[in-house]
Amino acid sequence: AQSVTQPDIHITVSEGASLELRCNYSYGATPYLFWYVQSPGQGLQLLLKYFSGDTLVQGIKGFEAEFKRSQSSFNLRKPSVHWSDAAEYFCAVAFGNEKLTFGTGTRLTIIP
């Protein structure tokens, strides 16, 4: 069955440290890949997406993600986190249609 896995439920990093959030998918072909961020009281905001082409994708707020076909992964990275990055992060995929399948999310906590 098609699925999306975010292995880390909760991650805590220090402000200024680097960040990597993991996302793996299970599907026979390459899906369309997305990362969203959810802050309290706000809707999910698209950070970046991958459809095809360059496997390193740049997004908003200084985030980037790398698609690795051999690992079926699409990990999100940021070289230096800010306190405002504390939020819930969701990886999502579209498997050939317009429906999005979401991972269970990773809650990011930033400590001073």
Added chain:
Amino acid sequence: GAVVSQHPSRVICKSGTSVKIECRSLDFQATTMFWYRQFPKKSLMLMATSNEGSKATYEQGVEKDKFLINHASLTLSTLTVTSAHPEDSSFYICSAKTSGSAYEQYFGPGTRLTVT
């Protein structure tokens, strides 16, 4: 641009009553809208997909008679939870897309429903 609003942001209703949640695309025409349900510490689960002027398509396991979806215009979709029960308490999120934005959905801020 691409702003989606939801109203109300939170609602409390008594068991057995019905409650309507509105989802509006404020600055674009939404040919397709989606309704999701998010449980605490869980992912977003797609409930249904609605296209303007057509009947909604419900995901497996979602009761269409309980969760009535109407997409009467290109800027408004409503979700009515009928005869609500405490187990319907959840966070409901809508999203919208245009015909030209393949796969990219714009999300509303969500509605917290509590059924007492």
